Amino acid sequence: xxxxxxxxxxxxxDGLRSxxxxxxxxxxxxxxxxxxxxxxxxxLLRDVDGRDYIDGVSSLWTxxxxxxxxxxxxxxxxxxxxxxxSTLLGLAHEPAIECAKKLLEIVPKxxxxxxxxxxxxxxxxxxxxxxxxxxxxxxxxxxxxxxFISFTNAxxxxxxxxxxxxxxDLFHAVYGELLFPTIKAESPYCYRCPFGASYPVCKFxxxxxxxxxxxxxxxxxxxxxxxxxVQGAAGILVQPPGYLKRIRExxxxxxxxxxxxxxxxxxxxxxxxxACEQEGVTPDIMALGKGLSGGYLPLAATVATxxxxxxxxxxxxxxxxxxxxxxxxxxxxACAAAVANLNIFAEERVVEGLAGKIKRLTQGLQxxxxxxxxGEIRQxxxxxxxxxxxxxxxxxLYPPGARxxxxxxxxxxxxxxxxxxxxxxxxxxxxxxxxNEEIDRLCEITLESIQAxx
Ligand code: PLP
Numbered sequence: 001x002x003x004x005x006x007x008x009x010x011x012x013x014d015g016l017r018s019x020x021x022x023x024x025x026x027x028x029x030x031x032x033x034x035x036x037x038x039x040x041x042x043x044l045l046r047d048v049d050g051r052d053y054i055d056g057v058s059s060l061w062t063x064x065x066x067x068x069x070x071x072x073x074x075x076x077x078x079x080x081x082x083x084x085x086s087t088l089l090g091l092a093h094e095p096a097i098e099c100a101k102k103l104l105e106i107v108p109k110x111x112x113x114x115x116x117x118x119x120x121x122x123x124x125x126x127x128x129x130x131x132x133x134x135x136x137x138x139x140x141x142x143x144x145x146x147x148f149i150s151f152t153n154a155x156x157x158x159x160x161x162x163x164x165x166x167x168x169d170l171f172h173a174v175y176g177e178l179l180f181p182t183i184k185a186e187s188p189y190c191y192r193c194p195f196g197a198s199y200p201v202c203k204f205x206x207x208x209x210x211x212x213x214x215x216x217x218x219x220x221x222x223x224x225x226x227x228x229x230v231q232g233a234a235g236i237l238v239q240p241p242g243y244l245k246r247i248r249e250x251x252x253x254x255x256x257x258x259x260x261x262x263x264x265x266x267x268x269x270x271x272x273x274x275a276c277e278q279e280g281v282t283p284d285i286m287a288l289g290k291g292l293s294g295g296y297l298p299l300a301a302t303v304a305t306x307x308x309x310x311x312x313x314x315x316x317x318x319x320x321x322x323x324x325x326x327x328x329x330x331x332x333x334a335c336a337a338a339v340a341n342l343n344i345f346a347e348e349r350v351v352e353g354l355a356g357k358i359k360r361l362t363q364g365l366q367x368x369x370x371x372x373x374x375g376e377i378r379q380x381x382x383x384x385x386x387x388x389x390x391x392x393x394x395x396x397l398y399p400p401g402a403r404x405x406x407x408x409x410x411x412x413x414x415x416x417x418x419x420x421x422x423x424x425x426x427x428x429x430x431x432x433x434x435x436n437e438e439i440d441r442l443c444e445i446t447l448e449s450i451q452a453x454x
Contacts, residue, residue: 111283117300121289127441128259145221151190156261157265207250221256222356272381285302295339361379364439373389388424407453
């Protein structure tokens with residue numbers, strides 16, 4: 001056996017012996033499943049054998065400008081030469097200040113304050129705590145407003161607060177006793193409408209149910225939390241036009257704060273910088289993560305309006321302080337990467353250049369939609385979900401044990417594409433820097449891989 005093969009086998013053995021992989025059934029995770037990545041460039045990743053793959057999910061919906069983007073690489077290296085970490089508790093540093101300033105220039109108008117953290121889950125956790133505490137101590141005070149309304153099929157992260165407002169049983173049900181109870185509204189999963197209706201004839205039965213819940217519980221609700229435009233982890237469930245705008249109107253009407261969780265959809269993925277922009281919406285609180293540092297380092301932000309921020313002001317002994325913050329909150333390296341990321345968006349006019357690529361992707365998906373076991377393709381910008389079904393006519397699902405989605409992504413891997421399924425929904429979410437030729441290849445491989453399995 002040659003040395004390179006032996007080294008790789010050793011790496012995989014060591015990995016499987018020492019790492020408990022996230023969201024992974026370890027009993028079924030075999031050496032053949034482990035792909036060891038060595039490097040990346042642009043929309044490509046290369047494994048330890050030197051094989052290239054299109055990174056079809058931008059390293060979990062986060063690497064927006066591709067791998068080894070020169071400006072971000074440089075920003076991190078230069079920051080290392082200054083200081084790698086210094087706390088934001090009582091001190092400040094230039095990258096955090098610069099990043100917050102730049103972020104506030106591009107988030108929906110009316111959001112004025114940035115609170116840093118390290119992951120999408122923590123950004124959501126902060127949003128929930130902020131909304132809760134704000135209601136308790138805002139001028140006039142609404143101490144009875146202590147509950148949250150969220151949606152079925154929602155995913156907001158895997159810390160306990162985020163799980164409490166989540167709505168995916170597979171991930172969340174087991175933790176039931178640990179969670180705080182929330183009010184759940186049906187999300188618009190139009191392909192499998194919970195009201196048995198069909199859009200647009202339905203005229204939004206789901207929104208009528210939501211309005212009923214808001215009207216009934218307004219006096220006890222601190223906030224509503226939503227993934228704007230697309231519920232990502234549920235399988236790219238795209239909301240119909242006008243839905244988000246109506247949510248904003250209803251929150252205002254019933255005095256419930258609106259939290260927009262843009263962790264997945266933010267930073268260009270829907271075709272605009274932020275999904276809320278697509279419907280001219282400003283939430284009261286917005287959670288950002290993933291693409292904030294360009295997919296380089298763990299950084300997240302919870303951005304709030306001045307009104308929310310003011311609710312926390314007072315003398316120390318009024319105890320209105322937001323007592324929250326982690327060791328690495330606003331880490332300088334991550335903030336330096338984020339500043340470079342935001343500069344790239346501005347200087348390379350990234351969002352302005354997306355329309356052509358999105359169209360190309362739409363075209364590339366058309367042959368896939370015709371396949372016998374593709375129930376529906378949902379696309380919003382660079383976010384795509386291909387729902388595979390056992391029977392296209394009845395929309396019957398495959399039994400979970402068949403693991404069709406997983407088999408498709410292993411086929412894709414053989415053909416040079418890295419993607420990840422959500423159950424039997426094949427998700428594509430390439431980096432925004434992907435070329436037209438790579439988009440074509442991404443679609444071709446996806447088509448062949450589905451055909452190889454069903
Ligand atoms: N919110 C949404 C909408 C997400 O899609 C995710 C992750 O996929 C999160 C929050 C959690 O982010 P993280 O995995 O960085 O904690």
